[in-house]
Amino acid sequence: MPDDLPLAERPDPVRPHAWNRGFRYWECFFAVSTAAVVALVWNGTGPVGAELAATAWIGALVLWYLALGRRLITTALGTGEMDGRLALVYRLGVLALFIPLVLTDREAMPLLAPVISHLFWLVSLRSTVVVVVALSFMPLLVDAVEGDALTDMLWTVPFCAATAAFSIAVGMFVHRVIDQSFERYELIEELESSRAEVARLSHQAGAAVERQRLGAELHDTVTQGLSSIIMLAQAARSADDVRRQEHLRLIEQTARANLAEARAMVEALASGEDEAVQAESSIAELAGGAGAAFAVEGRPRPLTPATAVVLVRAVQEALRNAEKHAPGASVRVALAYRESTVAVSVADDGPGFDPEAPVSGFGLHGTRNRVVGLGGTFQVDSAPGRGATMRVEAPA
Template sequence: MTELQPTTRANVWLHVSFAATVLLTGVIAVAAGSPWSSRWPAFAALAVLTLAYVTYGRRGYDERWAAAAFLPLAISAAFVLPAVVPTTAFVQCILFPLVWRQAERVPVAVALSVLVGLASGLGLMVAGGPDALPSTLLIEVVSVVGSCALGLWLTRVSTLAEERRHLIEELRAAQDSLADAHRTAGIAHERERLAREIHDTVAQNLAGIVMLTERARNDLADDRTDALDERLTILEESARAALEESRVLVAAGAAGATHDSLAGALHRLGERHTRETGTPVTVTAADCVLDRDAQVVLLRVAQEGLSNVRAHAGARSVRIVLEQDTEGTVLRLTDDGSGFDSAIVTAGHGLHGLRDRLALAGGTCTVDSRPGAGTVVTAVLPTARGTSTGTAPVPAPSSVHGEAVSR
């Protein structure tokens, strides 16, 4: 069932009140003590008033032309009924609300209320003569003043209710807009997260596969078939890693999460990098007790750092150190490659993505590099929850994801 609006409900109650008032006024006219022959104008006035209200007067609440046509007739009835049967002045009980409801502005409603009071007063004077002037004046003054006071109060209440309705609509619109903004921000945030995960895992694995494939093709062209078996083994491992990380991403998890410890993952990462590139990687990693998210963030730092070393540095050796100090957990990756001017902002996604990832985790990432002097990437997570149980320097070849992206 369709819910009625407040204005529609008010009109329904006015229709009911009009019918009840007209019916009661008719009963009053029937019960009057004057001769029947003198009362017929009262019944005629009630009939005309009712017919006019049913045909077009009821539209006057919403349509100006209907109100302009009906209200003069209502004022005329306010004069005719008391003039014929004084007790039918009771009809004012509905005429005053009709005036206030159908008038377009408050000054017009006040003026029409005065006209209703004057018409009814003149009607009573016609019926009662000059002797009825004091009582008639008192009755109509009280009626007009009471009607205007009540009308002004109801108008104020109606205005406040309308303002409240508009405020509620604006609030709902603002809430809908805010919800849309939150959804849009959530979608953008999730896209950025997926972009970082894909860049740091699957994309780097695929880049490593491309590089290994190129080397295998060169070995085949140079008839170095003895190296092909190792190349194919590394290719298979990288492809399996990319497949596994893709499945984890599809399952909405953090791709590449470590299964044992961050230290073990860093050792495997260094070994795979050395196997792919021939550049030795030394890993010195303390067994730090970190939560899963912190381990993933630091692992991504190492992956991106090795990816940049492979793509840009031309380094002869790389060193990865994981330790804890007063600042928290620190991962430092150092290479002796060509370096670059770290003061120049580059357009690459890799280091920018790492800084964003660390910032979301409450950490920091600094890059210290000069042309010809190598590069040091330092990531710090303020997680003083871990404890060191020893270090294990391991020179290791390793091949993990490596995407040739700009720093």
């Protein structure tokens, strides 16, 4: 049965349980036993009238089972609920029909085995035990009615007691198997319900985290880039020709950088979690827009969307810092594909800075958090007077 089948559409629990198959086997046993007992009755030496009467009582027992007993048992196996009063009526009816049967023809006594066994499918167990004990002592009743000697009757008592004890032991085992099967079935239903709830909550939590991450990415890329373009465009209106050209150059550079990162983000979002994307073209576009040299080491290969976005974001932040703190410096971007990781570095020969000094911006701090959250490493190597280098390494 498929795991994703809704609970409302699940088949009745009577079908998958092993003890239900056992019940069908019992019905076959009951049918064969009934036919065999009828044959024994008619092969006996009793009068034809007694044989007809015994056959009629056997037919009444079968009809009583088909009319009420089978419905009670299949209902109990399917839902675990049974009408206790009807079950008691059925037990008493079986006892009332079996007594005249064996008194009419004791050749019908072997029918005792299937009759006793099926009563244990009914609840409650206590009422069944009383009727089973009474049925087990039917041979003693027949001996008494037929006037057998007291010594013969005393020999019958241990046999009847052993039959009752064995029947009760088997019946209790059947009840324990049924109860355990229902408990396991209910436990499986509860576990599947809990699993579905956990999956739903996990999906909601994952969606919330993804919304927060996407909001942060849009704020760090598109929003900041558009804000920079707006400010540069406003400054260009009132600037002279030389300054206007510089502002236009910065506008183009900013637009190219944001376009490259937006493409990387869109490609990552459009891909599935297990699909791979290329980061090399986006990083090359970022480097070209910033006028930086770009080099690739190793054999390029597709990366996971998360890794690609982190690398592109780190390169953009490093180039932005180089433009801001080391204008006119020579900048080099290197992308290295290794066996199980991919690394990118952005180096400039500008004035450098003290990495331990407090900073007011959140760019490098946010980049570090992204890289570490992905399981990678982030390092900034710089000192006053000897440029700066940012290195990022992430799982490939």
